[in-house]
Amino acid sequence: MSERPTFGPSRAELRRFLRVFLGRGPVVFGAVVVTVFLILAVLGPLIAPYDPYFQDLNNVLSNPSRVHLLGTDSLGRDTLSRLIYGARITLVVGVVAVGMGAVIGTALGLVAGFTGGMTNTVIMRLIDALMAVPPLMFALVLSAMLGGGVKNVMVAVGLSLLPAFARLMCGQALTVKENDYVLAAKAMGARKLFIMLRHVLPNSLSPLIVQVTMTMGGAILMEASLSFLGLGIKPPQAAWGAMVFDGYRYLTTHPVLSFAPGAAVMLVVFAFNMVGDGLRDALDPRLRGLL
């Protein structure tokens, strides 16, 4: 008993994780973009050159220049500053929505998969029914009925992401619960909740982590789409989707007004997907030894 028991991944495992994760160019690019995005979202007010809500009515629709790098919009607001503030809204909505969908969805899937029988049937039938509607349409209905705004968009997007998590976790629970250590825990008289939280959940974490990063991109895209349709985050708040829509009216003369926020959405979604891809390769046990 000379060695102390260690928890979590060992040094070698961590090294392999980093080697695989950082081994592909696009993944590194994604990780860098995500980092920059996080910094902008947190430190936005310190970095943005202007107040994103200040309307300089003497200087509307100005072209990109030294003073306003991306020009100003129809109310004379600085586009670059609005983009930077938009990062914060995008991030908050994305994180909260994905968190909500992941926590509730995972809990439902865990209970359904582990308990089986009638509980499984009831929960999964409900999830199947929700899966029959495109998530974007479901989110649109929820957001409109709740009345839009940041909070309601989070709820709407979160609930529409929930079925995917429930299905993933249910499948995981069904596989993991057949393992001997679960049987051993049962034989020791452990309670169901304890087994679920202590054995089944931790052993399903890898695919969940991958799903969370992949879903971040989807959530951001969904929020932008809702805001673009006018059923998401309302003006004057600087949401990227709404900015694309605002700029759309001045497309002939000032295309940058809708190109820039759209490019921001695409870049961030691309980055999150790449990070998700990298995590999947690095965490997938089937690839151990191959990569």
Place this chain on the structure above:
Amino acid sequence: MLFILSIVIFLVMRLLPGDPILMLITGDELSQSSEERIQALRREFGLDRPLPLQYLSWLKDVLRGDLGTSIVHRDKVEVEIRRRLPITIHLGVSAFALGILLGIPLGIISAVRRGTWWDSIVTFLANLGITAPPFWLGVLLIYFLGLYLKLLPIFGYTSPLEDFWMSVRQAIMPVICLAVYPVAATARQTRSSMLEVIPQDYIRTAWAKGLTERLVIARHALKNALIPVATLQGIILRFVLGGSVIVETVFNIPGMGRLAVEAIVAQDYPVVQGVILVVGIITILINLLVDLLYVFLDPRIRYE
């Protein structure tokens, strides 16, 4: 499943705070509308009755093919949907077909020629393609192809039966918007499942038998690689249906997607319920088709 979906969508519409009558009245005559007028409208649309009764009478009508009457336009919902659904199907099926016709060959080529510049380009474009926001793609296309190069009309829809060439020209941009994700996602999935199949023993056997590359790839590798691709088509379908909401708004196309947006904005209960139900039916039918496709692709799968 449809039954559960009908209950869920009914409850979502009724229990959340929105109210179509108030939306209708704020539109034109808020100042003169008295409480009595609101009550009268509520009674007219049966919104004053207890929820279970409202649901049962709606369900009874739906089973007879009657989806109710729009609160805003007072049109029959099923008539409206029947008029707009073909438009959405025309654009959606075109995008779906492009996804399969372009995506699978691209995926095969980049898997077979793994590591070449051709593979890098396809993989990069596919990764980009699955992230492109459809609304932004629409804006870009309108700017470059419509306004700058003046090649294509920037909005509207014409039935191919009415004016074939006009219809094709108007459909090009919306279909591209809808097809980018299907093509990219299908190419990615085809590539990765081909890469899983190619190292298998039976492929080596096929090569050893002296078969041509074309035969090995098409007959032996592709058929085994297609199952995950078929599964993906279910997800793509949901994307195309959801994307129609956006694309039809951007290009001002009077299809079912825009009907959904208009109804959702006006909180027009019967129309939203009808559209969601129809979308649900389409999704379930396509998923059934995918399940049947499995049997064709993998003879080990049998449905009793």
